[in-house]
Amino acid sequence: MAAEGAGGRGRAMRYPPLSALVVSAIAAFSAVIVLAVVHSAYDDAMSRTRTLLGHNLEPTPWHPFPHDKGRPPARAALRCAPSIACLPPLSSSSSSPQPQGNKKKKQKQCPAYFAAIHRDLAPWRGQGRGVTRALLDEARRRASMRVTITGGGRRLHVDLYYACVQSRALFTVWSLLQLMRRYPGRVPDVDLMFDCMDRPAINRTEHGDGALPPPPLFRYCTTRDHFDIPFPDWSFWGWPETNIEPWNHEFKNIRAGARATRWADRVPTAYWKGNPDVASPLREALLGCNDTALWRAEIMRQNWDDEARSGYQHSRLSAQCTHRYKIYAEGFAWSVSLKYILSCGSMALLIEPRYQDFFSRGLEPRVNYWPVAALGMCESIRDAVDWGNANPDEAERVGRRGQRLVQDLRMHAVYDYMLHLLTEYARLLIDQDHGLSPPPHAQEACEASLLCLADDKQRRFLHASKADPAPGDPCVLPPP
Ligand SMILES: *[C@@H]1O[C@H](CO)[C@@H](O)[C@H](O)[C@H]1NC(C)=O
Numbered sequence: 228m229a230a231e232g233a234g235g236r237g238r239a240m241r242y243p244p245l246s247a248l249v250v251s252a253i254a255a256f257s258a259v260i261v262l263a264v265v266h267s268a269y270d271d272a273m274s275r276t277r278t279l280l281g282h283n284l285e286p287t288p289w290h291p292f293p294h295d296k297g298r299p300p301a302r303a304a305l306r307c308a309p310s311i312a313c314l315p316p317l318s319s320s321s322s323s324p325q326p327q328g329n330k331k332k333k334q335k336q337c338p339a340y341f342a343a344i345h346r347d348l349a350p351w352r353g354q355g356r357g358v359t360r361a362l363l364d365e366a367r368r369r370a371s372m373r374v375t376i377t378g379g380g381r382r383l384h385v386d387l388y389y390a391c392v393q394s395r396a397l398f399t400v401w402s403l404l405q406l407m408r409r410y411p412g413r414v415p416d417v418d419l420m421f422d423c424m425d426r427p428a429i430n431r432t433e434h435g436d437g438a439l440p441p442p443p444l445f446r447y448c449t450t451r452d453h454f455d456i457p458f459p460d461w462s463f464w465g466w467p468e469t470n471i472e473p474w475n476h477e478f479k480n481i482r483a484g485a486r487a488t489r490w491a492d493r494v495p496t497a498y499w500k501g502n503p504d505v506a507s508p509l510r511e512a513l514l515g516c517n518d519t520a521l522w523r524a525e526i527m528r529q530n531w532d533d534e535a536r537s538g539y540q541h542s543r544l545s546a547q548c549t550h551r552y553k554i555y556a557e558g559f560a561w562s563v564s565l566k567y568i569l570s571c572g573s574m575a576l577l578i579e580p581r582y583q584d585f586f587s588r589g590l591e592p593r594v595n596y597w598p599v600a601a602l603g604m605c606e607s608i609r610d611a612v613d614w615g616n617a618n619p620d621e622a623e624r625v626g627r628r629g630q631r632l633v634q635d636l637r638m639h640a641v642y643d644y645m646l647h648l649l650t651e652y653a654r655l656l657i658d659q660d661h662g663l664s665p666p667p668h669a670q671e672a673c674e675a676s677l678l679c680l681a682d683d684k685q686r687r688f689l690h691a692s693k694a695d696p697a698p699g700d701p702c703v704l705p706p707p
């Protein structure tokens with residue numbers, strides 16, 4: 228009976244009714260369709276996912292660079308998606324924490340060069356002017372990204388247009404997130420266009436006729452002939468590609484290195500070490516001054532590829548304070564090396580800088596640096612060194628005052644500059660009838676999403692450059 232029963236059921240199982248077959252076929256077919264749809268949606272999402280590392284983005288057309296455009300690795304794209312990584316703020320209505328600083332405490336004045344904020348923003352100030360939607364749209368044509376900060380300075384969105392070289396975009400957005408961490412609830416809502424490539428773009432001759440204000444564009448440097456608005460560059464938070472640590476840390480190390488060699492014991496010639504192969508005629512010409520007997524200068528080549536391979540043993544900035552004179556030569560534009568050179572306390576010889584970053588407006592010739600002419604450069608270096616060696620006390624003082632300039636520029640001052648700049652800029656934004664809101668395609672950026680995207684080395688630098696909430700008010704901005 229058992230066998231018969233089994234046989235009967237077995238027959239039924241081998242030949243299921245037609246309806247069951249149809250149902251399973253439909254089920255299987257639908258599953259395939261659903262999978263295909265999911266896969267294509269996923270594929271589509273992946274191929275559209277732009278990240279701060281430049282995935283799926285072209286390099287800026289105005290400054291192309293070798294860039295491996297590629298879709299983000301699947302896991303990273305999913306795990307690091309802002310919708311997952313950026314939890315909404317715990318309570319957006321929480322009152323802004325009051326600075327714990329004693330109100331009676333005398334408020335510190337900002338360094339004098341903070342006054343440049345007023346000059347940088349002057350084109351948009353005044354009756355009938357301001358930063359309009361139309362001007363922002365015009366600036367967009369030269370921007371690599373648009374950044375909006377909303378929610379009382381608590382949320383940040385980026386709309387990514389182009390990839391930036393190396394990890395600049397990642398570290399620049401990180402710098403804004405750290406400003407929000409340092410001054411919770413005090414960063415104004417802003418909408419700004421940023422270009423993270425080197426050279427200024429808003430030409431004064433072309434945009435300075437006064438009829439319309441120029442397009443407002445933030446970047447790392449400007450010149451007297453441009454309207455670009457300078458903003459602290461990524462290297463203050465660290466530059467993983469060259470192993471340069473976050474600024475406070477790097478400054479402390481260089482100063483310690485500088486203390487190891489007294490002025491009197493330093494080599495009485497001028498020293499430069501860097502990368503001459505950056506399409507800079509100035510640096511190429513500098514190679515021709517490499518003669519200590521004739522020009523009192525030692526010019527050394529830094530090869531970053533070799534350095535990376537050998538573990539950065541020969542590029543330690545703290546071991547480069549051995550000479551009484553240190554040369555600063557611009558590269559393709561401004562150079563982040565200025566602050567490291569000044570940190571040594573040697574007399575800095577600056578070869579006619581054309582570009583200005585936010586703090587180099589604090590430089591004063593013969594006060595905290597020594598000017599060197601670009602024309603007749605070698606002779607000019609020799610004359611500066613000969614003057615210094617004939618007037619060692621004065622030369623040492625120039626070096627000290629240069630070091631003082633960057634000693635006063637540690638991260639608290641960098642954040643204060645950013646806060647004042649954004650606060651003044653926010654006052655100029657008009658046309659924002661319904662309050663600021665991020666554009667539809669912008670993605671939120673938060674610490675977790677950035678840390679998730681970063682590779683191990685980048686992540687170490689990001690962690691090391693985290694800001695602490697400010698213990699008091701920012702310094703007082705000098706009046707216009
Ligand atoms: C600005 O534009 C003018 C006119 O197009 C040009 O002659 C000048 O060289 C430009 N200046 C800079 C600094 O690029």
Ligand SMILES: *[C@@H]1O[C@H](CO)[C@@H](O)[C@H](O)[C@H]1NC(C)=O
Pocket residue numbers: 514517525526527528
């Ligand atoms: C400059 O001269 C020194 C000493 O002669 C040499 O070691 C160095 O390689 C030279 N620098 C460059 C960039 O050629």
